[in-house]
Amino acid sequence: SQTIHQWPATLVQPVGSPLSLECTVEGTSNPNLYWYRQAAGRGLQLLFYSVGIGQISSEVPQNLSASRPQDRQFILSSKKLLLSDSGFYLCAWSVRTGRSQPQHFGDGTRLSIL
């Protein structure tokens, strides 16, 4: 069966520090991969979307970037964190087919910026 791993679970970082969150998927090949952010009491905002190695689509202009160095690895990064980057970050995967498929989420990373 497929599993998705995301770490760390919790992170406290000072303003201006760098960020690297990692996500890996097991048990499937060629997945679509996603990074979302959920602010407190808000809905999920799609940040990045990837259909393959090195292929990243950004949904909103922001202080973050994403990379996909391997088929089942997705990384979210920032060079200098802002206070507004606080939130609950979720990685997700889906099967890549012609019709929209449900997405399956990792446990999430709760990021607090001080």
Added chain:
Amino acid sequence: RKEVEQDPGPFNVPEGATVAFNCTYSNSASQSFFWYRQDCRKEPKLLMSVYSSGNEDGRFTAQLNRASQYISLLIRDSKLSDSATYLCVVNRAGGGNKLTFGTGTQLKVEL
């Protein structure tokens, strides 16, 4: 108009009650629909897909009305463990497997 709209609730219901949530979506070209459940401070988890003819999974029934662009979720015989936020999810038309998540309806099942 928001792409996906839900009543935020909370819906407070006694154990054993039947409760229904509704959701409307704005893009008539959307083809795929889902309900997710999100527990407090946890990741969303797929509850069920929603099919055109309606579908049932145990105590949960989902319905789709394309003409009115309306999706519903019915929970029968509510359990305390059903307490969560229920997210209505619709695919974005225009290619790519991108989904739009509603902000959710909060359900609290009480003794």
